[in-house]
Amino acid sequence: MTNTESEYFEAVYNEYADDLYRLCLVYLKKRENAEEAVTDAFIRLMERKPVFRNKEHEKAWLMKTAVNICKNMYKSAWMRNVIPNDEVLSYMATSEEVSIMEDVLSLPPKYRVIIYMHYYQGYKAAEIASMLHMNVSTVLSRLSRGRQQLRDILTEGGVFYAQR
Numbered sequence: 185m186t187n188t189e190s191e192y193f194e195a196v197y198n199e200y201a202d203d204l205y206r207l208c209l210v211y212l213k214k215r216e217n218a219e220e221a222v223t224d225a226f227i228r229l230m231e232r233k234p235v236f237r238n239k240e241h242e243k244a245w246l247m248k249t250a251v252n253i254c255k256n257m258y259k260s261a262w263m264r265n266v267i268p269n270d271e272v273l274s275y276m277a278t279s280e281e282v283s284i285m286e287d288v289l290s291l292p293p294k295y296r297v298i299i300y301m302h303y304y305q306g307y308k309a310a311e312i313a314s315m316l317h318m319n320v321s322t323v324l325s326r327l328s329r330g331r332q333q334l335r336d337i338l339t340e341g342g343v344f345y346a347q348r
Contacts, residue, residue: 193230196229197226203305205222206300206304207250207301207305208253210296211254212254212257213289221257224253225249225253228253229245243315248315254293288334290337295326297316298312298327299330302327
C-alpha cells in the first residue's frame with residue numbers, strides 16, 4: 185500500500201467510522217458485532233478500491249456495504265436472538281430517549297435501520313434510498329410501517345410519545 189493510499193484510507197475511516205458504527209450497532213445490537221461489521225466494510229474498501237464520483241457516493245457505498253455485512257451477520261439464528269446491548273442505549277441523553285430507542289431496537293431490522301437513519305442521523309428518504317440502493321417508495325413505506333409499529337409499541341405501554 186502506498187503512502188497516498190494509506191492517508192486516503194485513514195481519512196475515510198476518520199470521517200465515516202462513527203456513523204457506520206452507530207448504524208451497525210442499531211442493526212446488530214451488539215458492540216463487538218458492530219465493530220466487526222465496520223472493520224469488514226473498510227477492508228472491502230481497501231480490497232476493491234472503488235472509484236467514487238463524489239463524497240456522497242463514497243459514503244453511500246460504505247453505508248450500503250456495512251448494511252449488507254450486517255444483513256449477512258443477522259441471518260444466523262444466534263444473531264436474531266441477541267438481546268439489545270446497553271452500548272446502543274449509551275448514546276441516548278435522557279431516560280425518555282433510552283425508552284424510545286429500546287422500542288426502536290425492538291422493530292425488525294428493515295424498519296429499525298430506516299427509522300434510525302431518518303430520525304437519528306437526519307437523512308431524507310431520497311438520501312436513504314440512494315445509500316441503500318432502494319426505491320424512494322420502498323423507504324417511505326418502510327418509514328410508514330416502522331412508525332406504525334413503533335406507535336403500536338408505544339401505545340401498548342400506556343405512553344404515547346409520537347404525534348399523530
